[in-house]
Amino acid sequence: MSGLRVVKPAAGSGQPERRAEGAQPLLEFVGVAKHFFVGGELRPAVEDVELAVRPGEIVTLVGPSGCGKSTLLNMAAGLFAPTRGAVRYGGTAVAGLNHSVGYMTQQDHLLPWRTTLDNIALPLELRGEARDRRIARALDLVRVVGLQGFERHFPSQLSGGMRKRCALARLLAYDPETLLLDEPFGALDAQLRLGLQAELLRLVRELGKTALFVTHDLDEAIALADRCVVFQGRPGRIVEQITVDLPPDRDLLALRLLPRYVELTQRLWRRMAPELARASAPERAR
Amino acid sequence: MSAFATWAWRVVLVIAFLVLWEVASGRLVPPLFVSSPSVVAGKLWGLAASGKLAYHASYTAMHALAGFALGAAAGMAAGLALGRWHRLAEVLDPFLMGFYSVPKIALAPLFILWFGVGTQMKVLFVAMIVFLLVFLNTYTGVRNVSREQLAILRLMRATEAQLMRKVVLPSAVAWVFTGLRLSVPYALIGAIMGEMLASNRGLGYLLADASAQFDTGGAFAALAAIIVLAILLNALVRLAERKALPWREAETAREFSF
Numbered sequence: 001m002s003g004l005r006v007v008k009p010a011a012g013s014g015q016p017e018r019r020a021e022g023a024q025p026l027l028e029f030v031g032v033a034k035h036f037f038v039g040g041e042l043r044p045a046v047e048d049v050e051l052a053v054r055p056g057e058i059v060t061l062v063g064p065s066g067c068g069k070s071t072l073l074n075m076a077a078g079l080f081a082p083t084r085g086a087v088r089y090g091g092t093a094v095a096g097l098n099h100s101v102g103y104m105t106q107q108d109h110l111l112p113w114r115t116t117l118d119n120i121a122l123p124l125e126l127r128g129e130a131r132d133r134r135i136a137r138a139l140d141l142v143r144v145v146g147l148q149g150f151e152r153h154f155p156s157q158l159s160g161g162m163r164k165r166c167a168l169a170r171l172l173a174y175d176p177e178t179l180l181l182d183e184p185f186g187a188l189d190a191q192l193r194l195g196l197q198a199e200l201l202r203l204v205r206e207l208g209k210t211a212l213f214v215t216h217d218l219d220e221a222i223a224l225a226d227r228c229v230v231f232q233g234r235p236g237r238i239v240e241q242i243t244v245d246l247p248p249d250r251d252l253l254a255l256r257l258l259p260r261y262v263e264l265t266q267r268l269w270r271r272m273a274p275e276l277a278r279a280s281a282p283e284r285a286r
Numbered sequence: 287m288s289a290f291a292t293w294a295w296r297v298v299l300v301i302a303f304l305v306l307w308e309v310a311s312g313r314l315v316p317p318l319f320v321s322s323p324s325v326v327a328g329k330l331w332g333l334a335a336s337g338k339l340a341y342h343a344s345y346t347a348m349h350a351l352a353g354f355a356l357g358a359a360a361g362m363a364a365g366l367a368l369g370r371w372h373r374l375a376e377v378l379d380p381f382l383m384g385f386y387s388v389p390k391i392a393l394a395p396l397f398i399l400w401f402g403v404g405t406q407m408k409v410l411f412v413a414m415i416v417f418l419l420v421f422l423n424t425y426t427g428v429r430n431v432s433r434e435q436l437a438i439l440r441l442m443r444a445t446e447a448q449l450m451r452k453v454v455l456p457s458a459v460a461w462v463f464t465g466l467r468l469s470v471p472y473a474l475i476g477a478i479m480g481e482m483l484a485s486n487r488g489l490g491y492l493l494a495d496a497s498a499q500f501d502t503g504g505a506f507a508a509l510a511a512i513i514v515l516a517i518l519l520n521a522l523v524r525l526a527e528r529k530a531l532p533w534r535e536a537e538t539a540r541e542f543s544f
Contacts, residue, residue, distance in 0.1 A: 077437075079437055097441055098441070099443050101441065102442070103438055103441055105438070111435075111452070111453065113456050113457075113460075114533075122452070123443075126439070126443055126444045126448055126452075127443065156533060
């Protein structure tokens with residue numbers, strides 16, 4: 001875990017190309033099922049999940065609410081074990097907390113009594129780094145996520161988007177090998193979301209991270225993904241995996257005009273909302 | 287309304303009240319019952335000039351502050367311990383709730399029996415009341431730390447000691463201050479009550495003594511002194527809170543949103 005030392009604009013092309021096809025999967029779900037006790041009865045959250053994430057890959061998970069996508073992230077983090085099957089990380093079964101992953105949830109979980117800078121520096125503090133090095137690193141990251149001028153603000157003084165950026169910077173300070181992202185940009189306005197998506201994509205590529213990304217936004221699910229995994233039903237099952245054969249270092253704004261992107265999102269929409277897609281089909285045929 | 291106008295209205299209200307009081311006293315209501323502002327002012331001035339006011343007020347303040355400090359420290363410690371030790375908390379829960387709902391004043395005679403009529407009794411009586419409030423708030427604070435929050439930091443390799451120091455304690459502090467703010471009036475109630483029941487000094491004694499001699503003016507003078515002391519104690523806690531929790535200040539200053 002050293003990749004983050006080289007934060008520079010993606011001008012050069014010497015990025016670590018780790019997305020070799022057929023490489024050993026980094027994160028693997030093998031026949032995974034998870035059941036929870038809810039109100040005294042055992043309810044399945046996910047069933048028969050087979051999913052392998054390769055190093056350097058961005059995999060997005062989409063599906064209706066309550067189909068167990070977050071459950072998969074929790075198991076990848078080792079917060080709880082699957083009821084059936086196995087979750088493997090780097091070839092070994094995940095037992096207990098998986099410190100190789102960093103988790104960013106819908107809520108930012110910043111500490112309200114810490115300033116932006118101190119929140120970002122927290123993982124470094126936990127690691128026992130010297131104060132001046134922590135601060136220097138945190139200031140770097142403040143620049144990466146564009147929070148200059150807000151270093152001394154408390155979370156309560158930041159807007160929702162700024163808090164997300166702060167949480168993202170904290171995640172990057174921890175510098176995990178794999179990012180688990182649970183609707184991180186859920187409640188943001190369109191332009192802010194696009195900005196953060198682009199930032200995330202750039203950082204993940206530049207630092208050679210792997211990412212598992214839960215989203216409800218179907219455009220985001222294609223735009224950011226190398227592969228988009230579609231879940232359906234309760235318990236959630238994988239019903240389709242869409243390989244997104246768009247360039248890895250893509251321009252998220254220009255992407256919208258690419259026929260291939262349009263085609264892929266159409267496919268996803270048809271899968272997610274067949275009746276809507278059918279209703280609109282005659283109109284498109286005109 | 288501007289801050290100035292608000293204050294102006296307050297002053298007008300106080301003056302109107304005092305005038306009404308002065309006029310009513312002796313005309314509508316016998317002075318024995320309500321005294322009058324001029325008499326009360328005279329009494330206050332006499333008490334202040336003779337040094338009696340400072341003498342009695344300092345005892346009450348000492349009883350309240352010492353009890354407050356003792357009760358708050360014990361309450362924080364117990365709240366933290368029980369907040370972490372879930373099994374014990376579960377066992378003790380009904381007893382604590384039962385004890386909490388006892389009117390604390392009912393325990394005053396027992397405290398006199400146990401600790402006599404001296405300073406010790408008043409301080410411990412105040413401490414007992416403050417302890418309960420601070421304890422319950424601290425305990426709630428520790429229990430309310432988000433489990434998700436802790437999980438995220440554990441993933442970042444935080445040790446249990448680090449979680450305690452960097453998450454549990456700071457978030458409990460916010461609740462501790464809520465407990466402290468709630469405790470201020472109770473600390474004064476405890477001190478005054480103790481002094482009224484068994485003492486020969488303190489504002490509570492002054493109040494009880496004046497009433498016993500049908501010196502209504504003296505009683506109102508003591509009451510006025512008690513009110514001033516309460517306001518000062520409240521201001522002190524708020525000042526401490528502002529110093530200890532600057533982020534809370536930021537929270538209340540932010541614009542209104544859901």
